[in-house]
Amino acid sequence: GESVGLHLPTLSVQEGDNSIINCAYSNSASDYFIWYKQESGKGPQFIIDIRSNMDKRQGQRVTVLLNKTVKHLSLQIAATQPGDSAVYFCAEVVTGNQFYFGTGTSLTVIP
């Protein structure tokens, strides 16, 4: 399943499928990006980050892709599990002293 974080705030995927959550940003001075996961009733939890001089970074079951040309960031979750159900926020740091969360995408994993 795939979503555009700013325009389709919900995403439903079958357990075991891959998920793609997208995020668009507007500031070309953004130099650092982070993905956070927020489960119901909890604070955001760091998932993975990427600096603007990179275009891909991989973690455990997650990959972040950065396309600076079109100012687009995506989070790919492999083999999505029920425990992945949460709201996912991208966040950007601009010139090291401004920090913004994106709108967020709600991911629901169907068992």
Add this chain to the structure above:
Amino acid sequence: DTEVTQTPKHLVMGMTNKKSLKCEQHMGHRAMYWYKQKAKKPPELMFVYSYEKLSINESVPSRFSPECPNSSLLNLHLHALQPEDSALYLCASSQAGGLVDEQFFGPGTRLTVL
């Protein structure tokens, strides 16, 4: 201890009340943050303390007053709040003061202003 704790979990206050939110971490982090999060919205950064000094104030109204008594504690003093200030208030900490450091969040205090 890799937790950020926040108290109270829930708070209901009137517009004339004075109350405080508390945040604590024992990870040796030197930066602490306050965020405000309305329902179904992303968190919005309010304040950043770096090495116990206020380094970022995102034009927050003066009815919110942060305080960092030491590197482990962060308070948010509330006075004369408005109903629109009702929200989840999140505290976070990071190793150093830069916004590029991984932030560890607490569970938040759910504030209702009547």
